[in-house]
Each structure stands twice: as C-alpha cells, then as structure tokens.
Amino acid sequence: MTKRTYTCGLDAAIAVMGGKWKGLILFALHEGPLRFGQVRRAVPGISERVLILQLREMENSGLVHREVYHQVPPKVEYSLTGFGQTLNTALGPLGEWGEEHMERIEAIPPSESR
Structure with missing residues (x-):
C-alpha cells in the first residue's frame, strides 16, 4: 500500500471526510452509540447501501467503532x-x-453542473 501525502491539513481532513454523508453521520453519533436503524433515521435521505458503505469507510479510517453484541437477535x-x-x-x-x-x-440558484 502506498502512503498518501497531503499538501496541507485541509487536504488531509477532506480526504478523511469525503462526501456529504460522513459529516452528518458524525453529527448523528455525537451524543453516543446508535444502532444502524437509529443512524439511518438520524441522517435523512441516505440509502441503506450508502450508509453501510460510509460506516465501513469510517470504521476503516478510525472515526467510528463498530461493536457487535453476540446475542439473539x-x-x-x-x-x-x-x-x-x-x-x-x-x-x-x-x-x-x-x-x-x-x-x-438556500437562495443560491442551482448551477447547471449539478
């Protein structure tokens, strides 16, 4: 694996944040642990698939901890x-x-490129 170098601190922070969902997930988790469904309800508009991918990336980067309780269910x-x-x-x-x-x-008109 090649080590990535960054041009500045903002570059490094954006690399960890990537995309619009991670900040919203971080905010949702700020008060304490949540189950998957609770995170999904706290982040309106995110699909289940995207949430799974974002949580996995955040776990891999060390932002989020995933705790599995071996119980039924x-x-x-x-x-x-x-x-x-x-x-x-x-x-x-x-x-x-x-x-x-x-x-x-909110008053800024959407650009043609969006």
Missing part, C-alpha cells in the same frame, strides 16, 4: 472513536457557520 452499535470525536469537534464551527448563513445558501 444480533445487535450492532456504532460510536465515535476519540479520533472521530476530534473531527466532530473541528466540524462544529463549520456547522455554526452553515446555520448562520443557511437562508443565503
């Missing part, structure tokens, strides 16, 4: 790791900025 919970919590904390000001400017952002 099987139970799996997802929670933030310490690493994931630090990223969630870093995203807080970005979320606050979005809240502050949401009306203006």
